[in-house]
Amino acid sequence: MEGTRDQGTRVGRRGWAALVVLMLPVLLVSVDNTVLSFALPAIGRDLEPTSAQQLWIVDVYPLVLAGLLVTMGTMGDRFGRRRMLLIGATGFAAVSALAAFAPTAEALIVARAVMGVFGAMLMPSTLSLLRGIFVDRDQRRLAVAVWASMFSAGAALGPIVGGVLLEHFGWGSVFLLAVPVLIPLLLLAPFVVPESRDPKPGRIDPTSIALSMATMVPIVFAVKELAVHGVAGATWAFLAIGIGFGAVFVRRQLRMPVPMLDMRLFRDGTFTGALLVNLLSVVGLVGFLFFVAQHLQLILGLSPLDAGLALVPGLAAMIVSGLLVVPVGRRVAPRVLVPAALAFSALGYVIVGLSGSDASPTTLIVAFVALGIGIGAAETVSNELILAGAPPAKAGAASAVSETAYELGAVFGTAVLGGAVTALYRVRLDLPAPLPSAASAAARETLAGAMQEADRLGGALGGALRDAAASAFGAGVGVTAVIGAALVVVAAVIAAATLGGSRAPSRIER
Structure with a gap:
């Protein structure tokens, strides 16, 4: 209830050490969401995936992860x-x-x-463990705020880390990054993180697990098919x-x-x-990164490192706005604050849309x-309201x-916006003649394939391609x-219509 205070024991150094350890998987998952976009060109040159395979490389992980998050949270409550x-980190x-x-x-x-299966074991466990460790309300609020900030911090580090790795090593290095990040967790968690479980957990329902996956996989597959191959009977x-x-x-x-x-x-x-604002905001972010990184x-022609550094100011702005929105939110209602913030995001898409292929790094x-x-602002407010909107007993859910x-936002960001870019690229591509059939096929599949064939051909024909x-x-x-700007506007309209007049920071303290 508003105004009450949890009278819990304040944790000492061990509790804060547990927080640091639990930040590792959050940071890793967040870095993974952005670093892979920078590895896609190298993966495209090395493994030569089709356009559909390239989308699946990005999407299959968050798809499986999203489908199993609630399931793995229930299993964590029971076991x-x-x-x-620890099982998730090891796998x-x-x-x-x-x-x-x-x-x-x-x-x-x-x-x-398979990474998505083990990743689903990591994320629900971190937040539920923090709620058990930090009994005092003020400490718990700070711990949850730091937990949430790791997503933005990881997104900011992703391009830099990815750029450094891809500058000196192959694309596989972005996956090897998980090993040194998770080893400290495996070594320290048994000593600083206490075990916890629900004393009265609900039963594990295999039917519900199967139904949740049977819901998500066909829908996302349909979106992918619609983006890559257009309207067809199989899609619907x-x-x-x-x-x-x-x-x-x-x-x-x-x-x-x-x-x-x-x-x-x-x-x-x-x-x-x-929840819808949260989802659409991530769609806008991941979709933007998909085509801007390419x-x-x-x-x-920027190197992976230079491309990563070019995005750091935007990711830093995301972190800063996420922090600054908290004091602003004490005075401005979410139904006003979130749409005003999302107007900046729509502006970003407009700038890119007007620039097209002539966009410079500065633009x-x-x-x-x-x-x-x-x-940054919309994600902070929406996440606070999601937690505040649920009764304490349902906070884990x-x-x-x-x-x-x-x-899911990451999946749809790549499938909808990334798929739209791919489909429109193939429709608008006017190949120069005479071009070998193999080069023509590769160029029509992906932008990376076209640029690789252009380098192979060289000369005037390569330049024309x-x-x-x-x-x-x-x-x-x-x-x-x-399309991206329209999705952001939809999120702003939803926020104005549903978020009401409550201030986010006060509601989350309920």
């Missing part, structure tokens, strides 16, 4: 959250090492899927299958005495609205700073739903920027 954290590090040496695009996709069939299983899943949860996911959480308009490296930096200001929205590919990609980005 022990620290135990689940994630081992499979990441295997992914680093994947010989084919198919092998890399499989490795990324998969979409219908996913929606059908989703309806069955919801019906089952409503009938269960102890559901895997309490659907009553979504009856709160503020909770649902904040533009910087493949069209402007892209300015655009990403504008995008980062809006996304609320955090799992929030993380699921984040990962490079110009044609850059022009087609720029045209695709221009149209996709309009």
